[in-house]
Amino acid sequence: MGRTLRGQEAFNLFQQGKEAWNCFIDEQDVTKVDFRGVTFSRALELKVLSISFRGFVFPEVRFETLNFDSLSTIDFSEAIFRGNAYFSGVMFPVGKLLFSGACFKQAAVFSLSSFQGGADFSEAEIEIGVFDKTKWLREGDVSFNGARVGGLNFTDSEGIARIEFYFGFRSCNSGIDFSNSTFHEIQIQVPTPVLIDHLRFDCVKVHQECVLNNLTALHISMRNCDFNGNFMLGDLVVKRLDCAGSKFERNADFHNIAVKTYIDFNGCSFSHPVAIDGIRLGDPIGWGEFGTQSALSQSLSSIKKRFFMEETEPHNEIELAEIAEYARSYRRLKQLAAESDNHSLELDMFALELKASRWLKAEWWARIPYDLYALFSDYGRSLLRPVVGLFIFWILFSLVYMGCAASSSRSDFMGQWSAGLLLSLAQSVPFLTWHRTAKSEALAVLYPAAGGFDVPWIVHLAAVSQSILAVIFIFLLGLGIRNRFRI
Template identity: 30%
Template sequence: MTTGEVDETNRSSTQANEEDAQASNTVVEPEAGKVLAGQEAYDLYKQGREAWNQWADTHAGWVVDFTDWDFSEEKEVNFSEFRFPGSAKFNKATFGNRYVSFDHASFGEGRVYFERASFGEGHVNFGGASFGEGPVSFQGASFGDGHVNFAETSFDGGDVAFNGARFGDGDLIFNNARFGDGGVTFWRTSFGKGVVSFQYASFGDGFLSFADTSFGEGHVSFMDVSFGKGGVLFQKANFGDGNVDFLCANFGDGGVSFYGARFGDGDVNFDRASFGDGVVYFIETNFGDGRVTFNKASFGDGVVSFEEANFGDGDVDFFGARFGDGDVHFDQVIFGDGDVSFRGASFPGAIVLDKARFHRVPDFRQVNFGREISLHNTEVGYQEEWYGIFLKKAVNEEASDRLRGLRRMAAEARDHTREMDFFAKENRAKYIHELNLFQYFPIFLYDFFSDFGRSILRPVVGLLFTIFGSAWVFYDQSWKGSFWDALWLSVSNALPFVPWSRAARPDYVTALYGQKISELQLVNFVAYGQSILSLIFIFLIGLALRNKLRL
C-alpha cells in the first residue's frame, strides 16, 4: 500500500470517528418514561443511598436529569452504589473542588451523559461502576488535578465517548475496566502530567480511537490490555516524555494504526505484544530519544509498515520478534544514534529496507528470512575512532560480525552494491577486534589500493606511478638514450602480455644500456618489482571493472 493510500485510509477513519462523535452528541429524549430532574432529583439525592435505591427499584426506566446542576456547595458529591433506573444526564453539571464518587454505581440500560460536565480539583471515583447497554458520553468534560478512577468499571456494550475531554495533572486509572462491543473514542482528548493507565483493561469488538489525543508527561500504560477485533487508532496521537508501555498487549485482527503519532523521550515498550492479522501502521511515526522495544512481539499476516518513521537516539530492539506472511516495510526509516537490533527475528514475508538510514551498524544476526529482501539505497553508518596516529578501529567490537550478517542479507537479495559496501566495512572493522596489525596489513593494502575491489581510479594511479617511477630509475641508471626510451621500456615491462611489448623491449634496453643490462643490479631489481606490482594493479583494475559491470 502506498503512503498516499494510507493517508486516505487514515483520513477516512478519522472522518468516521468525527461523525460517530457528532452522532453521540445528539441527546435523545426518553420515548415514554418519566423524568426526575432538577430540585426533585436533588432532594431525593440528599435523602441518601437507601432512599434513592428504593425509589429506583419502583421507577424502572425513569430518567434522572441533573443537567446544569451545581453541586459545588456540597461538602462532597457521593453517588456511591446508587442505582439509576434509566438514562442519566449530568450534562454541564458543576461539581466544584469536591471529592466526587460514583463508586460501584449502577446505571441502567439507558443513555448516560456527562457531556461538558465540570469536575474540580477533587478526586473523581467511578471505580467499579456498571454502565448498561446504552451509550456513555463524557465528551467535552473537564477534570481538575485530582485523581480520576475508572478502575474495574464495566461498560456493557454501548458506545463510550471521551472525545474532547480534558484531564488535569492527577492520575487517570482505567485498570481492569471492561468495555463492550461498542465504539470507544478518546478523540482529541487531553491528558495532564499524571499517570494514564489502562492496565489489564479489555475492549470489545468495536473500534477504539485515541486519534489526535494529547498525552501529558506521565507514564502511559496499556500493559496486558486486550483489544478486540475492531480497529485500534492512535494516529497523530501525541505522547509526552513519560514512558509508554504496551507490554504484553493483545491486539485483535482489526487494523492498528499509529500513523503520524509522536512519542517523547521516554521509553516505548511493545515487548511481547501480539498483533492480529490486520494491517499494522507506524507510518511517519516519530519516536523520541528513549529506548524503543518490540522484543518477542508477534505480528499476524497483515502488512506491517514503519515507512518514513523516525527513531531518536535511543536503542531500538526487535529481538526475537515474529512477523507473519505479510510484507514488512522499513522504507525510508531513519534510525538515530542508538543501537538497533533485529537479532533472532523472523520475516516469512518480504522485508523492504529501501532508503533506510542506520546511524550505527544494525544487528541482523540469526534472522530468518522467507521471501524477498530489498536493500535498495540502504545506508549503514560505520562508527570509527582513532587507534594510534594513522589507523582507526571500529567503535563497536561486534561491528564486523554484524556487517557479515548484513553482507549475507545483501547477497541473498542479490544487491551487489550493498554486498560490496558491507564487505568493505566488515574487513575494516576486523582491525584490533579480530586481527592484529600484522594480520591486518594485507587487508589494509587491499583497501588502500582498490577500496576492496570497488575503485578503478586507485589501481590506475598505482599502475601509472610504477610506470613513471620505474622509467625515472631506468633513465637515471642509463648512460645513453632518452627519457622516452626509458618510459617505453617501463610501459613494455608493465604490459608483458602485449605482443608489441615483448618485441620492442630488447630495442629499448639496447638504446639505454647497450649489452650491459645484467650488470645493473638496481635496474634489474626495479624491473622485476615493477612487473609484479603492475600485474597486481592490472588485476585490481579488472576486478573493479567486473564489479562495476555486475552492478
C-alpha cells in the same frame, strides 16, 4: 488529608457538569476520585448513549473494571489528570473513545483493558502510558497525532483485528514497547520526524500483515518475533536495528532504511528472498556516523592517521566487542544480499565487514593491508583506481630509469624519455612476449656499453619491484571487472 469522592457521590457531582465539578474539586481539596462500582449506562437510564468528561479536572482517579460497552462515545477531551489515572480492566465501547488534548501529568494506566474500536489521543500530553495486556477486539485506529509523550508500554497486548497506531508525536522522550504482544494485523505510522528513544517489538507475533513506516529512533528491537504475513519496514532512520532470531514466513521488505551503526539479522529465518534494497549503513571507521567523505578520501585519511599515529584506537573491550558485532552483522547482511541476488549490496557489505574487521587487528602493521586494499581498489569495487595506480607507477618508474641512465645517453633527452617510458611499460606487462623485445631496446638506449648494455643494480631492483606492483594492480583490475560484471 484531602477528601475522596466515591461511587454515587462522584457520579452525582459529574452530572452537574464541568464547572460545578472543577470548582468542587479545587474548593474541597479533593485528592482522589473513585468511580468503581458505578454503571454509567444504568445510572443514566439509557437516556443518552454517550458520556462526556470534556475539560474535567481530576486528581488521582479510578475507573477500573468499569463497563462502557453499551455507550457509543466516551469523551475525555481536554481533561486534566493531575494524579495517576487508572483505567485498568475497563471495557471500552465500540464507538468513539476520545482523549484528544487531554493532559496526563502522571501515569495513564490502561492495563488489562479491552478496546472494541480505536482511540484518539491526538494532541494529548502523557507522562507515561501503560497499555500492557490490553486487548484490541475490533478494527480501529489508535492515534497519538501531535501528542507529547514520555513513554508508551503495550507489552503482552493482543490485537484480534487490524489495528493502526498513528504516532504523530510532537515529542516522545522515552520509547514505545510492544514486547510479547500478539496482533492479527498491525500498522505503525510515525509521520513526523520526532526522535523516539527506542521501539521494542521483541517476541511479538503478527498473524497477518505488519507495516512499520517512517520511523526515527535510536534503537529498534525486533528480536525473536514471528511474522506470519507480509512484513514491511521502510522510510527508517535509526541508530541500531536488531532483528536477531526473528522468523519471516512471507515476503519481507526492508526499503529506504538508514542505519547509523548496523542491522543485526543473525539467527533470522526467511521463507522468501528478503528485499533489502536501499539500506544505507554507517561506517565503523567513522564510529557510527554516516559517511560524508568519498571512499577514496576516507582511505587516504585512514592511512595518514595510521602512519602519523593520529588514529583513535578502540579503548576497551566493550568498544572492541561492539566492533566485532558490526563485523558479524555485516557478514550476515552480505549473506542475505547474496541470497537475494543483490550483488551490489553484497559488495558493499563485504567492504563494511572488512572495515570493521580491520579494527580487531591488535598490531598497527596488521591493519595496513586493509588500508591499501581500500585505497587502491575500494575493496575490489573500483575499476578506475587500479588503472590510475598502474599509470602513476608507470610514470614514476620511468623517471627512475631515466635518472639512472648512462651519461653518454643524456644528451638525447627525448630519446631517453621515450626509452624510459618504454622500459617502464614493458615492466608493467611482464607476462607479454612483447616485454622482452621492448625491454632490450630500451636498455640499449638508456645503458649503452660495448657489446650490449650495462644496467645498474638499482635498476634491476626497480624493475623487479615494478613487475610485482604491476601484477598486483592488474589483479585488482581483474577483480574489479569480475565484481562489476559478475563474471
